[in-house]
Amino acid sequence: MPKDSRQGSTLWSTVLADLRTRLDAGEFTERFPSDRELVAHYGVSRHTVREAVRRLDMIERRPRVGGLVRTPPTVLRRLLDTLTALGVQTSRTTTTGEHHSVEIAGRLDRAPRTLLTVHTAVLRADGGPLICLQICSAASDSVPSELADMLLDGSDRESGQVSVVYEGTVPAAPDPEVCEALGIPTGSVTFCIEARLDLADGAPILQRAYVRPDRYPCILQFSAP
The missing domain is CATH 1.10.10.10 (Winged helix-like DNA-binding domain superfamily/Winged helix DNA-binding domain)
Structure with a gap:
């Protein structure tokens, strides 16, 4: 002692x-x-x-x-809370699609050929795209399309529907469709806030939020694990 x-x-x-x-x-x-x-x-x-x-x-x-x-806020939540505190006006659009990805299936502890559902939400801040959020899950888990909106407005935290297994922020060169959604040239580098989430029923989710680094000044801190 x-x-x-x-x-x-x-x-x-x-x-x-x-x-x-x-x-x-x-x-x-x-x-x-x-x-x-x-x-x-x-x-x-x-x-x-x-x-x-x-x-x-x-x-x-x-x-x-x-x-x-309390569950500490995620990196994405802190970013969105900062935008709110700054009085930034935001809006978003959400789409849903399906595809296969061996890499994402592995992160979700699923078989390589598992069919995945991807909910994509684009957050616009002050009229321009800022964040492209992708929520990936096994199609068989029937994750609601509203989850992307919940992650962007914080209601997931209030309802306790989502728990964070791990998260991290890394530089990334996203796929062309993400670059298009963010209004940046293909091959551009963004920040990616990646998190493995679990729903209340145990269904695993992979969150990837690609953030344009040129819209607002920002400071990132990295520390050794």
Whole structure:
């Protein structure tokens, strides 16, 4: 256990690291401990506990009774929330198609020749295309076409219908149809926000959101796994 005789910065960072480990292990699903309980568990001051918990953005604190662990927003969600905060006017169109892709089928843990359904939504911001979102799933899973709209307006998060298995952001040269949807030359490089999602019934989804990097200034931070 950390002791208050150590440096303050070492104390809260040690508590923070342990809390993150416990969260990753699935603890606190029903309730996050109160400050009093954390002080007793770690043997540190309340100030140290609060400094550690303050850096856990997925914790919703409730005075004296502990807190709840929230699902942290996805990269796509944070981008869309930023657009909303900036007052950017958006609209979108959605289409649906089917095709085969050995690479996508493998990411979905399906057989190579599995028929895939692809829901595509193009988000326009301030009148021009900004994001081309593709939602890929096995055709047999009957994923609703409304899912793409749900991912773009945040209702998936509120309803708990989707959970994130993994996500990442990488530079990508999308297919010609995506370039056309974004209004950029074929072969252009965009950012791709890729995520493996699971629906509430267990059906796996692959999300790929291609973002034009030239519409708005942006900063990306990459860290080692």
